[in-house]
Amino acid sequence: MKGGTLGSVPFLGKGNAMKPKKTDEKIIFQTEKEVPLMPMSLGSMLYNKTGAWRNIRPVIDLNNCIQCGICWKFCPDVAIHIENEFPAVNLEYCKGCGICAEECPSKCIAMVEEEK
Amino acid sequence: MKKVIMGNHALSWGAQLGRAQVIAAYPITPQTQVVELLSEMCANKTLDAKFIKVESEHSAMAACIAASIAGARAFTATSSQGLTLMHELLHWASGGRNPVVMGNINRAMAPGWSIWTDQNDSLSQRDTGWIQFYCASNQEVLDTIIQAFRVSEAVMIPSMVVLDAFALSHTYEVVDIPDQEKVDAFLPRFNPPIRLTPSDPHAFGGLTSPEHYFELRYKLQKDMEKVPELVEETGREYEKMFGRYLGEVEDYRCDDAELIFVTSGTAGYTARVGVDQLRHEGVRAGNVRIRMFRPFPFEKVRMILSRARKVAVVDRNISYGHHGIFYQEVKSALYGGNHDVPVFGYITGLGGRDIMPETYKEIAQLTLAKQKPEEDITWIGVKR
Numbered sequence: 001m002k003g004g005t006l007g008s009v010p011f012l013g014k015g016n017a018m019k020p021k022k023t024d025e026k027i028i029f030q031t032e033k034e035v036p037l038m039p040m041s042l043g044s045m046l047y048n049k050t051g052a053w054r055n056i057r058p059v060i061d062l063n064n065c066i067q068c069g070i071c072w073k074f075c076p077d078v079a080i081h082i083e084n085e086f087p088a089v090n091l092e093y094c095k096g097c098g099i100c101a102e103e104c105p106s107k108c109i110a111m112v113e114e115e116k
Numbered sequence: 117m118k119k120v121i122m123g124n125h126a127l128s129w130g131a132q133l134g135r136a137q138v139i140a141a142y143p144i145t146p147q148t149q150v151v152e153l154l155s156e157m158c159a160n161k162t163l164d165a166k167f168i169k170v171e172s173e174h175s176a177m178a179a180c181i182a183a184s185i186a187g188a189r190a191f192t193a194t195s196s197q198g199l200t201l202m203h204e205l206l207h208w209a210s211g212g213r214n215p216v217v218m219g220n221i222n223r224a225m226a227p228g229w230s231i232w233t234d235q236n237d238s239l240s241q242r243d244t245g246w247i248q249f250y251c252a253s254n255q256e257v258l259d260t261i262i263q264a265f266r267v268s269e270a271v272m273i274p275s276m277v278v279l280d281a282f283a284l285s286h287t288y289e290v291v292d293i294p295d296q297e298k299v300d301a302f303l304p305r306f307n308p309p310i311r312l313t314p315s316d317p318h319a320f321g322g323l324t325s326p327e328h329y330f331e332l333r334y335k336l337q338k339d340m341e342k343v344p345e346l347v348e349e350t351g352r353e354y355e356k357m358f359g360r361y362l363g364e365v366e367d368y369r370c371d372d373a374e375l376i377f378v379t380s381g382t383a384g385y386t387a388r389v390g391v392d393q394l395r396h397e398g399v400r401a402g403n404v405r406i407r408m409f410r411p412f413p414f415e416k417v418r419m420i421l422s423r424a425r426k427v428a429v430v431d432r433n434i435s436y437g438h439h440g441i442f443y444q445e446v447k448s449a450l451y452g453g454n455h456d457v458p459v460f461g462y463i464t465g466l467g468g469r470d471i472m473p474e475t476y477k478e479i480a481q482l483t484l485a486k487q488k489p490e491e492d493i494t495w496i497g498v499k500r
Contacts (some may be wrong), residue, residue: 032331037272038185038213038310041318042328
């Protein structure tokens with residue numbers, strides 16, 4: 001997907017975002033010499049899927065969505081991306097904090113309890 | 117160029133000559149003049165640095181760490197309550213291998229609220245993974261800052277340059293301020309092997325599983341172990357260019373000394389006067405002033421103290437429930453060696469009470485009167 005704007009907010013589509021350098025394999029260095037000097041990029045969120053922490057999930061009513069981009073901007077985990085000009089939630093990382101629902105000006109995001 | 121400046125301004129001059137690129141600091145007595153002068157230097161454009169005003173010392177160090185990750189030479193200064201508020205971030209700087217250089221003015225910890233000197237603020241940061249230097253003159257403060265940038269950046273470990281409240285911070289001394297071109301030749305631009313840049317994004321300091329955390333700490337210690345030699349080399353090169361040598365320790369009249377004091381900070385300069393007076397009275401005294409506390413200068417301390425018949429460690433600090441901190445450290449350095457020299461521990465001068473040449477005379481009398489120490493703490497000057 002290409003970059004564009006969503007309301008007044010410029011955004012980067014998937015193709016322009018940070019290029020993933022790592023595979024979704026867990027990284028394990030065999031010796032201390034391979035470990036970088038600084039604790040940087042030692043793990044990858046590609047394999048560390050954190051969505052399982054979630055108790056409630058956001059469900060977006062796209063009929064009432066005004067495409068303002070506020071949910072996309074406020075999501076603290078960058079778990080909302082844009083698909084066909086509308087927000088979509090990446091449930092592999094969304095932790096269900098509800099900030100998107102709280103901030104949505106048209107109140108079109110409902111937080112729905114996950115099934116046990 | 118020679119100028120008469122206060123210890124705090126020696127820190128500012130050191131940061132300017134070292135061409136610090138980012139300065140983030142929060143004012144606290146007795147450090148305030150350090151950042152006052154630095155903000156003037158930035159405003160007057162004698163120093164091309166970004167000056168970031170912050171709301172706390174915690175944020176000051178956070179800003180310095182971020183600047184350092186982005187590849188800038190970062191400097192801050194603080195004291196006492198400010199340093200201890202920063203404590204969490206001290207671990208971030210060393211663990212993240214960010215070679216920030218910081219001045220700390222030794223000020224006693226509250227309560228009782230104090231602005232006067234003792235070493236418990238910086239010595240409480242002993243295990244944070246910072247290199248620590250203790251200074252005894254304004255010239256040494258300036259020279260140490262310049263050398264600290266070079267040492268820190270060579271091993272990617274931050275440095276703390278420590279000076280006593282008022283005894284140095286507000287005391288005016290003649291300081292030889294070196295030429296900028298010469299300092300530039302001694303201290304090239306900071307060019308870290310890794311830096312945060314939009315073209316090569318990375319997550320810094322993120323979640324590190326048990327598979328790798330241990331190795332990071334191993335590497336920090338291994339690089340810390342390189343520092344004593346590096347400090348000596350850097351000191352020798354500085355001496356060649358600027359004519360002043362600073363190493364891990366400063367030994368004074370130790371060659372034939374029977375009684376050697378172990379001191380630090382300005383109390384270590386007073387000790388030289390005490391040593392001279394004692395020698396005048398026929399006591400063969402000497403003094404080792406520990407300049408570098410972390411990493412601890414094991415070899416130097418062992419070598420010098422092995423000549424003594426008695427060692428008296430003078431601590432302006434205390435580890436409650438243990439003893440004087442330098443006393444612990446010296447005993448630990450000597451343990452298992454061939455020299456069975458008795459080590460006496462003295463605590464004095466807490467909260468800014470003066471340490472005078474007479475203090476050393478009293479300590480010498482107490483030490484010479486006994487074969488071996490009968491207690492681990494001998495208090496000098498407590499009203500009781």
